[in-house]
Amino acid sequence: MSGNAVRLQAIKDVEAYVPPAVSYIDAEAPGEIYGLNVFSKSVMQRRLPKSVFKSVTDTIENSAPLDPAVADAVASAMKDWALEKGATHYAHVFYPLTGLTAEKHDSFFEPVGDGTALAEFAGKTLIQGEPDASSFPNGGLRNTFEARGYTGWDVTSPAYILENPNGNTLCIPTVFVSMTGEALDHKTPLLRAQQAMAEQAERVLRLFGHDPDRVVSYCGAEQEYFLVDRHFFLARPDLLNAGRTLFGSKPPKGQEFDDHYFGAIPERVLGFMMDTERELFKLGIPAKTRHNEVAPGQFEIAPMFERSNIAADHQQLLMTTFKSLAEKHGMACLFHEKPFAGVNGSGKHVNFSLGNNRQGNLLLPGDNPHDNAQFLVFCAAVIRAVHKYGGLLRASVASASNDHRLGANEAPPAIISIFLGDQLADVFAQIADGGATSSKSKGKIRVGVDTLPDLPTDPGDRNRTSPFAFTGNRFEFRAPGSMQSVAGPMTTINAILAEALDYIASDIEASVAAGVEFNAAVQTVLSKIIIEHGAVVFNGNGYAEEWQVEAKERGLKNLRTTVDALPELVSPESIKLFEHYSIFSERELNSRLEIALEQYVMSIGVEARLTLEMGSTMVVPAAVRYQTELAQNVAALLAAGVDADKSTLEPISATLASLRAALGSLAATLKAEHGHDLAAEALFARDALLPAIAEVRAAADSLEGVVADDLWPLPTYQEMLHIL
Numbered sequence: 001m002s003g004n005a006v007r008l009q010a011i012k013d014v015e016a017y018v019p020p021a022v023s024y025i026d027a028e029a030p031g032e033i034y035g036l037n038v039f040s041k042s043v044m045q046r047r048l049p050k051s052v053f054k055s056v057t058d059t060i061e062n063s064a065p066l067d068p069a070v071a072d073a074v075a076s077a078m079k080d081w082a083l084e085k086g087a088t089h090y091a092h093v094f095y096p097l098t099g100l101t102a103e104k105h106d107s108f109f110e111p112v113g114d115g116t117a118l119a120e121f122a123g124k125t126l127i128q129g130e131p132d133a134s135s136f137p138n139g140g141l142r143n144t145f146e147a148r149g150y151t152g153w154d155v156t157s158p159a160y161i162l163e164n165p166n167g168n169t170l171c172i173p174t175v176f177v178s179m180t181g182e183a184l185d186h187k188t189p190l191l192r193a194q195q196a197m198a199e200q201a202e203r204v205l206r207l208f209g210h211d212p213d214r215v216v217s218y219c220g221a222e223q224e225y226f227l228v229d230r231h232f233f234l235a236r237p238d239l240l241n242a243g244r245t246l247f248g249s250k251p252p253k254g255q256e257f258d259d260h261y262f263g264a265i266p267e268r269v270l271g272f273m274m275d276t277e278r279e280l281f282k283l284g285i286p287a288k289t290r291h292n293e294v295a296p297g298q299f300e301i302a303p304m305f306e307r308s309n310i311a312a313d314h315q316q317l318l319m320t321t322f323k324s325l326a327e328k329h330g331m332a333c334l335f336h337e338k339p340f341a342g343v344n345g346s347g348k349h350v351n352f353s354l355g356n357n358r359q360g361n362l363l364l365p366g367d368n369p370h371d372n373a374q375f376l377v378f379c380a381a382v383i384r385a386v387h388k389y390g391g392l393l394r395a396s397v398a399s400a401s402n403d404h405r406l407g408a409n410e411a412p413p414a415i416i417s418i419f420l421g422d423q424l425a426d427v428f429a430q431i432a433d434g435g436a437t438s439s440k441s442k443g444k445i446r447v448g449v450d451t452l453p454d455l456p457t458d459p460g461d462r463n464r465t466s467p468f469a470f471t472g473n474r475f476e477f478r479a480p481g482s483m484q485s486v487a488g489p490m491t492t493i494n495a496i497l498a499e500a501l502d503y504i505a506s507d508i509e510a511s512v513a514a515g516v517e518f519n520a521a522v523q524t525v526l527s528k529i530i531i532e533h534g535a536v537v538f539n540g541n542g543y544a545e546e547w548q549v550e551a552k553e554r555g556l557k558n559l560r561t562t563v564d565a566l567p568e569l570v571s572p573e574s575i576k577l578f579e580h581y582s583i584f585s586e587r588e589l590n591s592r593l594e595i596a597l598e599q600y601v602m603s604i605g606v607e608a609r610l611t612l613e614m615g616s617t618m619v620v621p622a623a624v625r626y627q628t629e630l631a632q633n634v635a636a637l638l639a640a641g642v643d644a645d646k647s648t649l650e651p652i653s654a655t656l657a658s659l660r661a662a663l664g665s666l667a668a669t670l671k672a673e674h675g676h677d678l679a680a681e682a683l684f685a686r687d688a689l690l691p692a693i694a695e696v697r698a699a700a701d702s703l704e705g706v707v708a709d710d711l712w713p714l715p716t717y718q719e720m721l722h723i724l
Contacts, residue, residue, distance in 0.1 A: 004622070007715050010231035014723050017229070017330050020271065037085065037161035038284040039078055047077040059155050061357075062214050063195065066155055071123030078159060079108060079121035082170035085161045089169045090121060092129035092151040094176035095186045096136040097595050099485055101316045102176075104131045105169055127153045129174065137598070139591025141182050149184055151176050154191070157313050160283050173313050182588055186487035189583055190309055193494035196581035200501035201354060201362070201378075207508055207518070208374050213356040217494050219311035220474075221486045222302040223318060224293055224346035226334040227269060229724060232715040233332035237618075238610050242603075243336035243483075244401070246611050246693065247619065249701040250342040251718035255295045263292045266724055269299065272329040276301075279321050285314045294410075295343040296721040305353065305474075308494070312487040315348075331724070337481040338404035340717060341697075345405035346482035350489050353474040354378065354497070364473045365424070373522050376427070380529045381504055382475055383418060383428075385496035386468050387536035389577070390416035391557045391568035393468075394479070396492040398562040398596065400603040400685075402481035407560065412467035412478045414565075415551045415558045417538040419466035425539055431523070432530045465542030491583065498581050504529075562600050563682045569593045597678040604685040604693075608670055611693045615663050618713045619700045623656045626707045652706055659699035666692040 035042075041060070045053050052073045058064040082090065091103040109117040129151040136149070151174035159172045176185035183189050194217055201215040233239050238246040255261075265273065273290050280287045286304040293300045306314065319335060326333035338345040354362040363379065366372045386393065393416050397406075407413040420428065463469050467479045480489045504525055511521035535554040540547060551558060559565040568574060570589050578584035584592070630649040637644040669692045674684035704712060 004711050004713050006235050007713060007719075008710070010229070010235050010715055011719060011723065013231045014229045017268075020275075020329065033278065034281045035284040037163065037282045039081060039159040040284065041158075043081060044074075044077070047081060048073060056155060063198070066153075068123070068127065071127050071153075073123075075121045075123045075126040078126065078170065079119060082161060082168075083108065083119055085168055085170075087161055087168040087170045089167070090125075091162075091169050091171050092131065092153075092174040093171045094131070094151050094174050095312075095316060095485060095487065096176060096184060097139070097186070097592070098137060099186075099483070099599075101320060102131070102136070103171065104129070126172065131176075136176075136184060137595040138178070138184055139594035139598075141178055141180075141184065141587060141591045149176060149178055154187060154309070156191075156307070157310050158284065160317075163279075163282075182585065182591075186485050186491070187309070187312070189491045189588075190312060190487045190494070192583045193491045193498070193581070194308060196498040196583060197354075197494040197501070200498045200505060203505040204377060204381075204501050204508075205359060205374075207505060207512075210359060213358045215354055215356045215362070217308040217490065217497075218305040218353045218355065218474075219308040219486055219490055220303055220305040220351040221311060221315050221480075222289075222300060222347075222349040222351070223315070224298060224300045224348070224482050225322065226295070226297050226336075226339050226346065227272070227299060227326060227331045227724060228297060228334065228720045230327065230330050230332050232720045232723075235715050236720075237614055238607075239332070239334070239339065242607050242610055243334060244339045244404075244607075245341065245717075246607060247614065247697055247700045247704070247714060248341065248717045249704045251716070251721060253718075253722075254343050260292050260296050260298070261294045265290070265292060265299075268329065268331075268724060272325060272331065273299075273301075275329065276321055276325050279325065280318060283314075283317060283321075285318060287318075293344070293346075295340070297340075297724060298344065298346065305351070308352070308486075308490045312485060312490060315486050335483045337399075337401040337483060340721065342717075343721070344410040347405065347411055347478060348480045348482045348484065348486060350477040350480050350486050350493075351471070351474050352477065352490065352493055361473055363470075363475065373519065373526075376431070376526055377504055377522060378501075379420075379424065379470070380428075380526050381497055381500035382468075383536060384503065384529050384533045385493075385500040386416060386418050387533035388500070389492070389496040389573070390536065391559060391565065391571070392492055392496065392574050392577075393477070393489070394557070394559045395565045395568040396489045397479045397481060397484065398559075398565040399481055399484060400562060400600045401483055402479075403561050405481065406479060412465060413542045413547070413558075414560050415542070415547070415556050416467050416479070416536070417542065417551065417556060418475075418536050419463040419469035419539055420537055421463075421470055421539065424470060425537060428526075428530045428534065428537070431526050432534065434527070463539065463542070466538070467542070495577060495581060495583050499577055561686055562596070563686050566593055566596050566600075566682075569596070594678060597682045601678065601681045601685050604689050605670075608666060608689045608693055611696050612663060612666050612670065614714075615659065615666075615696050615700055619703060620656070620659060620663070622711050622713050623652065623659065623703045623707055626711050627652050627656060629708070648706075652703065655699055655702050655706070659696065659703065662692070662695040662699050666696055 041057065044056060052070045055067045055070045056074060059066045089105040089107050091105045093101060093103045096102050108119040108121055110120050112118050131149060131151060154173045154175055157173035159170060162169045162171050175188040177188060178184055197217060198215045202212045205212040236245065238244065277287045286306065287301055288304045289302040291300055303314065322333045335346065365375050394414060405411045467477065469476045469478065477489055477493065480486065507525045508521045511524060512518055536556065548558065570593050575586050575589060578589060579586060630652065634644040634646060634649055669688050674681060
C-alpha cells in the first residue's frame with residue numbers, strides 16, 4: 001500500500017471506529033472501588049498483628065526506622081492478600097534514570113519435593129531484590145561489566161495489584177541503588193531530600209513553640225497530554241519513534257478560537273477518561289479533575305495532593321495506565337512536551353505544599369497574612385530558595401523535549417521567578433520597609449444578576465506566565481515537562497527548602513541566644529530575606545520582551561536551553577547543597593549530568609536520523625510524483641499547441657530542490673566530526689543538528705501546502721488534531 005493510501009485508509013478506519021462502552025452502571029460504585037487493589041493501611045490493620053501494624057505505621061507516619069523483624073509478618077499477609085486478588089507473581093517496581101518505570105517479575109510459586117508447588121514470599125524477599133543493573137543509565141557510577149544492583153522496599157509507598165487480562169501482579173515500590181549505596185534511581189534522592197527538609201522545617205516549628213509531627217512535602221501534579229487515533233499514530237514514524245511530529249504544517253483551524261479549552265469532552269475521549277479513572281481509583285490514585293486543554297486533541301487530568309513520594313510513584317503509574325488504556329480505545333496517548341509544532345505543548349504543573357497532622361498546611365496564609373508570622377517564614381524560605389537556586393530548578397526540568405515548550409508563550413519562560421500576588425507582595429514590601437501592618441483584604445465580585453449571589457474574590461489574581469506561582473495555599477512550579485517524573489523537581493524543591501529553612505532557623509536561634517526578642521528576630525530574618533532575595537519576585541507578564549531585559553538587570557539567569565542549564569547540577573553551590581544534606585554525593589551529581597547530556601544527544605540524534613529517513617523516503621517521493629504529474633500536464637498542453645501555465649510547476653520544483661539540499665546538508669551534518677565528549681556532542685546537537693532538522697522541515701512543510709492531497713503520505717495536523 002502506498003504512503004498516501006495508508007493515510008487515506010487511516011481516515012476511513014477512524015471514521016468506522018466504534019469505541020468500547022465504559023460505564024460504572026452495573027459495576028462497583030466509584031467509592032467502593034477506590035483503593036481496591038492497594039495494600040493500604042486499612043488492609044494492613046485488618047491483616048497484621050497489632051504490634052506489627054503499629055511498627056509499620058510508625059515508619060510510614062513518623063519516619064521511624066523500619067524494624068526488620070516485622071518483615072516476615074508483612075510479607076506473609078501481603079502474599080495472602082495478593083493471591084486472593086489473583087496475583088501469581090510479585091515485582092519490585094523501581095524508577096531508573098531512564099525516566100521510565102522498571103520491574104522484574106518473580107513467581108510466588110516454588111516447587112516442592114512431591115511434585116507440587118507452594119506459594120512463598122519471605123520477609124527478606126520483600127525487603128530486598130537484585131535486578132540486573134548493567135543496562136540502566138548510571139553516569140559512570142559503575143563499570144558496564146558490573147551488573148549488581150539492589151532494590152529496597154519503600155514502606156512509605158503502598159504495594160498494589162496491577163491487573164492484566166492474563167494475570168495479576170503484586171507490585172512493590174522500591175528504591176534502586178548500587179552495591180556502594182549510590183542512587184541509581186529517582187526515588188532514593190527524593191526520600192533523602194524529604195528527610196532533610198523535614199528536619200529543618202521541624203526546627204522552625206519548634207521555635208514557634210510547637211511539638212511538631214513529622215513534616216512532609218505534598219505534591220499534586222496536573223498532567224497534560226494529547227490523544228490521537230492509533231491509525232494516524234502508526235502511520236507517522238516520527239510519532240512512533242520520537243514522540244513528536246518532525247513534519248507537519250499548521251492546520252487552517254488550530255486553537256485560535258479557544259473553542260476546545262474546557263469544551264464538551266468528545267464521547268470517545270470521555271469513555272477513555274472514565275476507563276482510566278476507574279483503574280486509577282482501584283490503584284488509590286486520587287484523580288480529581290478532567291477537562292479539554294487549549295489545543296485540539298489535548299486534555300488534562302489533575303489528582304488531589306498526596307505525599308510527594310507517593311505522588312511521584314502515582315504519576316509514573318498514571319502514565320503507564322494512560323498509555324495502555326489509550327490502545328484499548330484505539331488511540332495513542334502522547335506525553336511529549338511538544339508533539340505538534342504551532343500549537344500548545346504539554347506540561348506537568350507541580351503544585352506543592354508542606355505540612356503535618358498537627359499544624360496543617362504550612363503555606364496557608366489565613367485571613368491576615370501580615371499577622372501570621374509562621375506562614376511568612378515558610379513563604380520567605382521559598383523566596384530565598386528559588387532566588388538562590390533558580391538555575392538548579394531550571395536544570396531539574398531540562399530536556400530536549402521540554403526545550404520546545406519553555407518560553408514559547410504557552411509555558412513559563414526559562415527565567416525562574418516567583419509570583420506572589422498583590423496581597424503577599426504588598427506584605428513583604430511592608431516587611432522590607434520595617435514591618436507589615438496590614439493586608440489587602442478579600443473582596444466580592446458583583447455579577448450584576450439579582451438571582452446570583454456575590455462571589456468572593458481572592459486578593460490577587462493568578463499568573464500563568466510565572467514558573468513559580470503562589471496560588472492561595474501552595475506554590476505551583478509550572479516548568480516541569482509532561483514526560484518527566486515529578487521526583488526530579490520535587491527532590492530539588494525539598495533540597496533547596498531544607499537549606500532555606502536551616503538558614504532561617506539558625507538566624508533566629510542566634511538572635512534569640514543574643515537576647516533579641518523572638519518576634520523581633522523573626523521580623524529581622526524576614527526583612528533580610530526579602531531585601532536580599534526579593535529580586536526573584538515578579539508579578540508581571542513573563543512572556544513580555546521587557547521581562548527578559550529586566551530579569552537580566554535583576555541578576556536572574558536566563559538558561560534558554562538544556563545545554564545552558566545542565567551545568568547548574570554540578571556548580572560548587574549545588575554540590576555543597578546536596579552533599580551537606582546527604583541527598584547527592586558529587587559522584588552522583590556528575591552521574592546525573594552525564595546521563596542528562598547523553599539523553600539530550602540521543603534524543604536529537606534520533607530526530608535527525610528520522611528526519612533524514614522520512615524526508616528522503618516519504619516526502620521527496622510524494623513531491624516528485626506531483627512534480628511529474630505537473631510536468632506531464634505541461635508537456636501535453638505544449639504538444640497540443642496550448643499555452644502551458646508553469647506557475648505551479650516552477651515553485652514546487654524550487655521547493656523540492658531546497659528540500660533535497662536541506663536533506664543533503666543534514667546527512668553531512670550527521671557525519672561531521674563533533675568532539676568526543678558529551679558536552680561537545682550536546683553543543684553540536686543544539687547548534688548544528690537542530691537547525692539542520694528545522695531547515696528540512698521548513699521545506700517539507702512548504703511542500704505539504706502545495707502537493708496534491710491524494711499524494712501526501714503523512715497524516716496531517718488537520719486530521720490528527722480534529723478527527724478523533
